[in-house]
Amino acid sequence: MDPSLFPRRAEAMALEALSDTRVVVVNGARQVGKSTLASLIAAQADNARQLYLDDPAILAAAEEDPVAFVQHDGLLMIDEIQRTPQLLLPIKHEVDRHPRAGRFLLIGSARLLGLRDLPDALPGRTETIELWPLSQGEIDSAPDGFVDHVFTHGADVAMNPSPLRKPDYVDRALRGGYPEAVRRDPGRRRNRFFDSYITDLVTRDVRQISDIERPAEMRRLLSVIGARMGGLAVVQSIAGDVGLPRVTLSRYLDLLELIFVIKRIPAWSSNLTTRAISTPKLIVTDSGLGGRLIGMSTERARDVTAPIGPLLENFAIGEVARQLTWANESVQLFHYRDRDQIEVDMVLEHASGEVIGLEVKAAETVRGDDFRGLRHLADRLGARFRAGFVLYTGEQSLSFGERLRALPMSSLWTLGTTTQS
Known part of the structure; x- marks a missing residue:
């Protein structure tokens, strides 16, 4: 079996969190399988959209118009969110205007609260799940x-x-x-x-x-x-x-x-x-x-x-x-x-x-x-x-x-x- 496809304990935790939390953050080191996990979770959601900020075109769109970038009716999965912390305030506005569960799944390679110049954007609206290397x-x-x-x-x-x-x-x-x-x-x-x-x-x-x-x-x-x-x-x-x-x-x-x-x-x-x-x-x-x-x-x-x-x-x-x-x-x-x-x-x-x-x-x-x-x-x-x-x-x-x-x-x-x- 491909190790990148091993079942992860974090998958069930993230799905449970998305059932009652507006924004779920998956944090972890590089190369631990965060993107694979996020894709598996998004595949189980209705009307999910997956955006990867390591794609230069997608990154440029996020930087050019962050408000429009985060608008989506279903689950929006954004990978490498640490590349554009300016998305977090628009996300806050979105989840405050439409406070239903399961709006955003954010994937990061560094703890979000440690990023430089991070606005105090999402208190009380998120649950963070740490993804370690495989157990x-x-x-x-x-x-x-x-x-x-x-x-x-x-x-x-x-x-x-x-x-x-x-x-x-x-x-x-x-x-x-x-x-x-x-x-x-x-x-x-x-x-x-x-x-x-x-x-x-x-x-x-x-x-x-x-x-x-x-x-x-x-x-x-x-x-x-x-x-x-x-x-x-x-x-x-x-x-x-x-x-x-x-x-x-x-x-x-x-x-x-x-x-x-x-x-x-x-x-x-x-x-x-x-x-x-x-x-x-x-x-x-x-x-x-x-x-x-x-x-x-x-x-x-x-x-x-x-x-x-x-x-x-x-x-x-x-x-x-x-x-x-x-x-x-x-x-x-x-x-x-x-x-x-x-x-x-x-x-x-x-x-x-x-x-x-x-x-x-x-x-x-x-x-x-x-x-x-x-x-x-x-x-x-x-x-x-x-x-x-x-x-x-x-x-x-x-x-x-x-x-x-x-x-x-x-x-x-x-x-x-x-x-x-």
């Missing part, structure tokens, strides 16, 4: 329901032994989720995709929304970020590695997050202790891109000194972050670390206050010490601590005491409504 569940047609499942069942989850082992997880992490990268053979052809992607990021995407004086600095920063993925985003330290002033480095990080290259996971404390640190954790949104940035390959991964742990941690956090965009439960993602070096890779906090802790281990075996951070949270949170899991590259689901369990990393995409529990 493992979307690629495998698996449930992708881990977050909802563990908040429902706590540590009382069960799954069949996983057929995957550490090399399989490394291969998945290096493949990433960009449809074009998934389609290509591993090795030289996939690497060419990632290299071109990095070039386009620096020469096109970033420069569309900001004046970058020296693109080489952004390339160097991307390499440093790759080497630090899964670690703390200590601005002063990164600035020193790249050779940039701290203010400039902060601006570059903001830009990379704006165009969905990185994501900063905020620190969590919930007033547990004054010793908790507040520095966010840094991930590359696509682990395949992250792997290419550090020159990782299947062959290099066989070396015992290869940094597989950070790669797989980045991979697992990315899968959870994707799920939070479609999970039924209202959950936020954090990480935890204190000055005593006690840490938990992921802290999922439910709107009710309940917490799930997740640790990621690249090993195929689990030890009791791997639960140190999770036990720390359990002791201090009491009843608020729903469960703690160590996600590892072995095959079995194993209990390690009350509310603590080791699970194969594949549980992130295989647990859900169609999985035994």
Whole structure:
């Protein structure tokens, strides 16, 4: 199957939003399948019209007469909306004059609220859906329901032994989720995709929304970020590695997050202790891109000194972050670390206050010490601590005491409504 045609969780979300919302925005990085998704959605609507602003003639028409451009009786899908933010005020006037649901589907490559000179045009009239690179569940047609499942069942989850082992997880992490990268053979052809992607990021995407004086600095920063993925985003330290002033480095990080290259996971404390640190954790949104940035390959991964742990941690956090965009439960993602070096890779906090802790281990075996951070949270949170899991590259689901369990990393995409529990 063509990876660009894999069913996306965002499709159902967008259709649901269009049923009661005037303007639906689909945002995401380049090459994640936004245009394909928009076309599929528009094909299911009556009297839909599709306009692509990467067509010079269509772009010229939008710039010449934006008021006439947005007039349409049915659903109007506009791709690459960030190219013409002057369309947003006419869209506001249209949806205010005719306030029915499903008027506009807007597709963008950068978060609209981050565009320069964007008017405060559409408050209260829109719903935004983030489209990430493909999840493992979307690629495998698996449930992708881990977050909802563990908040429902706590540590009382069960799954069949996983057929995957550490090399399989490394291969998945290096493949990433960009449809074009998934389609290509591993090795030289996939690497060419990632290299071109990095070039386009620096020469096109970033420069569309900001004046970058020296693109080489952004390339160097991307390499440093790759080497630090899964670690703390200590601005002063990164600035020193790249050779940039701290203010400039902060601006570059903001830009990379704006165009969905990185994501900063905020620190969590919930007033547990004054010793908790507040520095966010840094991930590359696509682990395949992250792997290419550090020159990782299947062959290099066989070396015992290869940094597989950070790669797989980045991979697992990315899968959870994707799920939070479609999970039924209202959950936020954090990480935890204190000055005593006690840490938990992921802290999922439910709107009710309940917490799930997740640790990621690249090993195929689990030890009791791997639960140190999770036990720390359990002791201090009491009843608020729903469960703690160590996600590892072995095959079995194993209990390690009350509310603590080791699970194969594949549980992130295989647990859900169609999985035994």
